[in-house]
Amino acid sequence: xxxxxxxxxxxxxxxxxxxxxxxxxxxxxxxxxxxxxxxxxxxxxxxxxxxxxxxxxxxxxxxxxxxxxxxxxxxxxxxxxxxxxxxxxxxxxxxxxxxxxxxxxxxxxx
Numbered sequence: 001x002x003x004x005x006x007x008x009x010x011x012x013x014x015x016x017x018x019x020x021x022x023x024x025x026x027x028x029x030x031x032x033x034x035x036x037x038x039x040x041x042x043x044x045x046x047x048x049x050x051x052x053x054x055x056x057x058x059x060x061x062x063x064x065x066x067x068x069x070x071x072x073x074x075x076x077x078x079x080x081x082x083x084x085x086x087x088x089x090x091x092x093x094x095x096x097x098x099x100x101x102x103x104x105x106x107x108x109x110x
Contacts, residue, residue, distance in 0.1 A: 006061050007027050008025070008026055008028060008057070009026065010055065011023055013054060014041065021040075022038050023036070023058050024036055031096075039078060052080065058080055
């Protein structure tokens with residue numbers, strides 16, 4: 001397995017039928033780059049936590065897998081970070097990003 005890439009994100013919209021979500025994603029270790037992507041809500045591994053909602057935190061992992069026969073394929077996994085299961089690292093990352101975002105907003109009005 002090579003090419004493991006990870007992103008953290010926030011659901012910014014869920015369509016009325018609940019089938020598609022729009023997620024704002026930021027690559028792990030990158031504090032500046034963000035992008036918006038749409039995913040089927042069926043792809044979310046939510047551990048039985050109910051439907052995806054606006055504001056939910058999402059983790060996306062994509063991998064490139066090389067088989068013994070020389071074939072290459074990609075896999076991806078989307079999971080939801082559920083309240084009550086946050087570790088210190090996640091809290092620090094979210095807090096640091098919130099502080100950076102707040103400073104950026106203040107820079108716009110000064």
